[in-house]
Amino acid sequence: MTKSQSAKGDQPPSFDLNRDSDAADLFAALLDTADTGLIALAPDGTICHWNQWMQSRSGKDADQVMGKALHDVFPDTKLGRVSLAIEDCLKFGMPAVISPSLNQGALPLRPLPQFAASFDRMEQSIRVHPIQTKRNGTLCSLIIRDVTLAVQRDRLLRQQAAELADLVTQTKRSEDRTRAILQNTIDAILVASDDGSIEPLNSRAQELCGPTGDPELRNIIRFLLPDSEHTPLTPPPPNRLLTDLGTGVIEVLASTLSGRNVPLEVAISHFSADQRYHYIITLRDISQRKRHEKEIQRTMQELERSNAELEQFAYAASHDLQEPLRMVSSYTQLLARRYEGQLDETADEFIHYAVDGTQRMQRMIDDLLTLSRVGRHGKPFNPVPLDNLFDAIVTNFRRAGSTPEGNIIREGHLPTVMGDASQLLLLFQNLVSNGLKYSDPKNGQVRIFASETSDSYRIFVADNGIGIDPQYHETIFEIFKRLHGYGDYAGTGIGLAICKKIVDRHGGNIDVTSKPGQGSTFCVELPKELSIVAASESM
Amino acid sequence: MPNTKSVLLIDDSKFARLLVKAFISSNFANWEIDEAEDGAKALQMVDAKTYDYMLVDFNMPGMDGLELGEKLRARFPGAVIALLTANIQQEIQKKAENLGLDFIAKPPTEDKIRDYIMSREATR
Amino acid sequence: MIELTELEHDTISELINIGVGRAASSLSEMVDQPVELTVPAISFVERFSDSELANAPTEVVSAVSQSFHGPFTGEAMLVFPEVRSLELVRSLLKVDVPLDTLTDLEQEALMEVGNIILNACLGSISNVLGEPINCSMPTFRKRETRALLDDDTAGASAATNPVLMILHVQFMLRQNDIDGYVLFVMDLESIQMLRELVRRFLANSLR
Secondary structure (H helix, E strand, O other), X not given: OHHHHHHOOOOOOOOOOOOHHHHHHHHHHHHHHOOOEEEEEOOXXXXXXXXXXXXXXXXXXXXXXXXXXXXXXXXXXXXXXXXXXXXXXXXXXXXXXXXXXXXXXXXXXXXXXXXXXXXXXXXXXXXXXXXEEOOOEEEEEXXXXXXXHHHHHHHHHHHHHXXXXXXXXXXXXXXXXXXXXXXXXXXXXXXXXXXXXXXXXXXXHHHHHOOOOOOOHHHHHHHXXXXXXXXXXXXXXXXXXXXXXXXXXXXXXXXXXXOOEEEEEEEEEEEEEOOEXXXXXXXXXXXXXXXXXXXXXXXXXXXXHHHHHHHHHHHXXXXXXXXXXXXXXXXXXXXXXXXXXXXXXXXXXXXXXXXXXXXXXXXXXXXXXXXXXXXXXXXOOEEEEHXXXXXXXXXXXXXXXXXXXXOEEEEOOOOEEEEOHHHHHHHHHHHHHHHHHOOOOOOXXXXXXXXXXXXXXXXXXXXXXXXXXXXXXXXXXOOOOOOOOOOOOOXXXXXXXXXXXXXXXXXXXXXXXXXXXXXXXXXXXXXXXXXXXXXXXXX | OOOOOEEEEEOOOHHHHHHHHHHHHHHXXXXXXXXXXXXXXXXXXXXXXXXXXXXXXXXXXXXXHHHHXXXXXXXXXXXXXXXXXXXXXXXXXXXXXHOOOEEEEOOOOHHHHHHHHHHHHHHO | OOOOOHHHHHHHHHHHHHHHHHHXXXXXXXXXXXXXXXXXXXXXXXXXXXXXXXXXXXXXXXXXXXXXXXXXXXXXXXXXXXXXXXXXHHHHHOOOOOOOOOOHHHHHHXXXXXXXXXXXXXXXXXXXXXXXXXXXXXXXXXXXXXXXXXXXXXXXXXXXXXXXXXXXXXXXXXXXXXXXEEEEEEEHHHHHHHHHHHHHHHHHHOO
């Protein structure tokens, strides 16, 4: 001040703090422009200053409040802590901090308009301070700051923290679940990235690729992955790849250091993440399946071997039996021719039985030979038009004179099937002959018709004969199963067994539906596409 | 005061006992004033002697003033029992009231103690 | 050396107890739940390093301090290990979303709690002894225990050897008990003045 005074010479200063009126003006202006609430209380607790800020925020003019105690200005507000703080301040000269958290809206002041929606009152941070004056003893000042914004931020922060904590809990829960699922999956699961790294994802994968697992396995997997340009390929030992890669099913053999060989089926899928390509490799232990496959294979081989032996036996037996039988047959026929009527009646009868017996035996041996040939002397399969086949059958029967005109009836068109033409002829001839045999010779009738399903043809041979009791429907296809005595119907008991064997060889089915007295219907079902077994057998 | 009354002061603070004792004896000469520093001691003493006034500090180690007050009230339904404490929480005041105890806010002053006893004497 | 008779010690202890009792009442009313405050022990030590607090020199503590001057001069401090201070403020404010450190608002609340307790202690002494004590606005500090008494303003008062009156205070709230300390850091002269005032008061009262 002194400096400016001297600089301006004798001119009195325009503003002088030492002058009481100037000072009062300045301080009043300062107090009124302050962005905080300022209240001063006289020693008796009555208000002696109330600045502009307080007027606007409380809605009470200075004139209204001067000389009143605070609780008279705000009669509806419980001023608890504020009152006590003022009392302690005036009585003991104690200052006080009044925080917004412990005293929400300590004074009933209006929040700024932007906070009005979420706050009824302004949030305040108040300082209560003793002021020692020379003349008036201890006064008390209240400085009030608007901290509504800070409180609002704090609320927001907590809300966000709570949401975050919630999110973390949820994420963790779902992560735990995913991990549990992964860990408890029986299959080994690994993930491979396009940089060539392979990471086991669960404990089973760790087992197979870990320290006691198969050291070669990662290499094998790398070899199987479509894109392995980052790592040079070393083909795994051939005995470790169980299947040809072309078939789509990949099976590998893991050989663990703990000494176990585990056949594994490998499935590979992929996904993109972090702008990189990853593969998920699933390894399924197929030891069990492999064991079953082997077992089935062994049983099949065994079965084939014993079937072949049986056929060989049947052939040899029937072939070798023919020779002595022919001799017996020739001489009994000779006996019959030369000595019929020369011996007594009983002798004639005996000779007749002997001749009949040898003839039947001849037929049986012929049939047995046929049966054994079905397996042994099959011809390659060709398309066989069944219409033509049945034409030939009808002609055969007519030529043999064994059947009246018009008793073999075809209904509709018959399909063309794949098969061995001569065996199919034998099959249907047997069925037609069977149908006629067990029918009234005059009115006997056999109907032939066909139907088709999506993958097979069905050919029906139906007669109006004596029918078959359902209890025999299964067994009639077995060899030497005759339902009737030799006297009633001719036959060796091998015919239907031959039919069955032929149908089997063609990969089809044969069955019968019948009721005694109402005729029988035999159904032969032949596949449209030959199964691999039947096709390879036909080669 | 023509007749003599007996007072038991129970407070773990020797200073507090001295203070209250001084206030009482300067206003009520010849009254018998005994002291106990905790609840257990007080219960022993009331076995031997019946008191007209029992002034109990709330904040004591071991048994607190409310517990002791409850026991004393049960044995002496007619005695004047007051709880002295600086802790003037509603909850404690309410408990004291329910037990039929009077309530004197600490710190004790001569005026406070004298006025209290005078008012109780007047209602007897 | 600080030599107090049993009665003098007891007197100071009672005055402090009256103070914290009043503080508990105020707090309880403010937070609308029962708050109890007790002072199980008061001790005097001549070196901070002798105090129980100094046993964990690197523990971070929150402290609210107010300096006081009058017939005796020094600094009063409410001190909690930081975790305890968090617990205290949060159970007083019934906070359900705890954050890792004290927020500004929580810090100010702790400051108010300290202010109420320290004022009550100083006020109780001042009131009974009949001598006014002036004290400053509370300030907040957070630091390691060993640096608790370092004066970050000037270092002038710290240069003189302080004597400490240490009150172990215990908050009993609805859920938990929280232990803290109130420290009165005074020079020897001040503490002798305090003792002198206590003696005078006793002599007057017990005439």
